[in-house]
Amino acid sequence: MVTASGFTHTPATRAFLALVVSSSVIVSILSLKPYLPLKIAPHLWPYLQFWRIATCQLAYSSSTELLFSTAILYQMRVLERVWGTRKFASFALAGYGLCMIGIVSVAMVLKIVSVGWWGYIPSGPSALVIAIVAVWRREIPRLAGFKILLDDDEQRLRAGTARGLELSDKWTVYMLATQLALSQFPFGLLPAVVGWCVGNAWTEELVPGGLVRWRIPAWILGENxxxxxxxxxxxxxxxxxxxxxxxxxxxxxxxxxxxxxxxxxxxxxxxxxxxxxxxxxx
The missing domain is CATH 1.20.5 (Single alpha-helices involved in coiled-coils or other helix-helix interfaces)
Known part of the structure; x- marks a missing residue:
């Protein structure tokens, strides 16, 4: 499926990856990491720091999560080549807003259900990255598959009926996404689950307001x-x-x-x- 090397014909993916890396580095240099994570209490109440809802997904406070995220985004450039830059950028912008609303809403519910125990949202655009992976899983077909044998019986090996674990060429992306979701266990699971739901809802056209057919203006991308x-x-x-x-x-x-x-x-x-x-x- 990859017909060009590097970031050829993928300006949106290149810009997104550069934004994530540069913002994370700047936040680390300026010692602004304490301002990235979001806590329902006391940040939203009683301090009313609602600006954290939008900024908590702009940068990572952990270099490990940044590494996994950049590795995943580099593989997602294939989706932009298939969709086109305008459609991919529209999905990224709309997915950012959907993930932001979903994460905060679910975190509030979990805080009430868990009697105040769960109210922490880690920083970084992990939800949006996982949403892109969910769409990539549906839109991009697998090219090859292989099987890891778990049985050493010679007769079964010769007959081709040996037990094993069947994997595809996408297993590396799934492994990186799983590691990204488990980086700040268990709090990192919330953005990952919300992002996965947003990505699948987008492919099934279940998002409200017809966002699937919405496109950002062409002049923003310089297409005119x-x-x-x-x-x-x-x-x-x-x-x-x-x-x-x-x-x-x-x-x-x-x-x-x-x-x-x-x-x-x-x-x-x-x-x-x-x-x-x-x-x-x-």
């Missing part, structure tokens, strides 16, 4: 400028091809007329000779 540049770049080639087609048709028409003229002259010559033969005989 690229289209204009492309038209200007290929305008001369298109005009030259049209002129060549016109000249070719004219040459074909001229050759056809000349052929028809010669054939008519040939027919006239034959008929004239036959006429002169009978005339002279008379």
């Amino acid at each position: 400028a690229r289209r204009k540049t492309g038209r200007g770049h290929y305008e001369g080639l298109r005009r030259r091809l049209q002129e060549e087609d016109h000249d070719g048709m004219r040459e074909v028409t001229t050759a056809g007329v000349a052929t028809m003229t010669r054939s008519q002259e040939g027919r006239r010559g034959v008929l004239g000779g036959v006429g002169r033969y009978f005339t002279s005989g008379s």
